[in-house]
Amino acid sequence: MRKWYWAAFLVCLAMMGVAFYFQFVRELEPCPLCIFQRITVMAFGLVFLLAALHTPKGFGRRVYGFLGTAVALTGIGIASRHLWLQHLPEDQRPACGAGLDYMLDIMPLNKVIHEVFTGSGECGEVVWRFLGLSIPGWTLIAFIGFLLFSLWVLFGKRAR
Secondary structure (H helix, E strand, C coil): CHHHHHHHHHHHHHHHHHHHHHHHHCCCCCCHHHHHHHHHHHHHHHHHHHHHHHCCCCHHHHHHHHHHHHHHHHHHHHHHHHHHHHCCCHHHCCCCCCCHHHHHHHCCHHHHHHHHHHCCHHHHCCCCEECCEEHHHHHHHHHHHHHHHHHHHHHCCCCC
16 A cells, blocks of 8 residues: 555645646746645645555554545535636636735635635636646546545555
8 A cells, every 4th residue: 555655645746846837937826726726735645645654554544545535525625616716707707806925914814715715816717728627627637536546545445
C-alpha cells in the first residue's frame, strides 16, 4: 500500500506544480475558489504523505481512507460550485468581490468562507481550457479520482 500512498502524494505535488506554473509563469491569478481547491489538494496530499510515512494496517488504514474521502468530497463540492459559476450566463454571475487577502484581513473566517461560496464574478471567468475543460473541470476529475482511491483504501481488502 505504501507505494500507492506515495503515488497519491506525488499526484498532489504535481497538481500544485501545475497551479504554481499557471500563477507564476502564465500569470493567471487564482480566484478565491481556486485557492480553496489548492488548499484541498494540499490537504489530500498531506493525508497520504502521512499514510506513506506511517504505513498503517487495519484500523489505521481505514482512518486514512476516511480522511481522504472527507477531503476528496470537500474538493468535489468546491470544484462543482466553481464549474456551476462558470456556466452561469454573464448577466446572472455574482459581482466581483474583494480579494481573498483583503477579506481575511477584515472578516472572521466563517464570513470569508460564506462570501467565497456565495460567489464572485472572477470565479465565473474561464481563463484556460484543455480538451474543452476549464481548470475546475480538471480538478473535479482529480477529486473524483482521489475519492475512488480513498474509498479503495477505506473499504478495500487488507494488504497482506
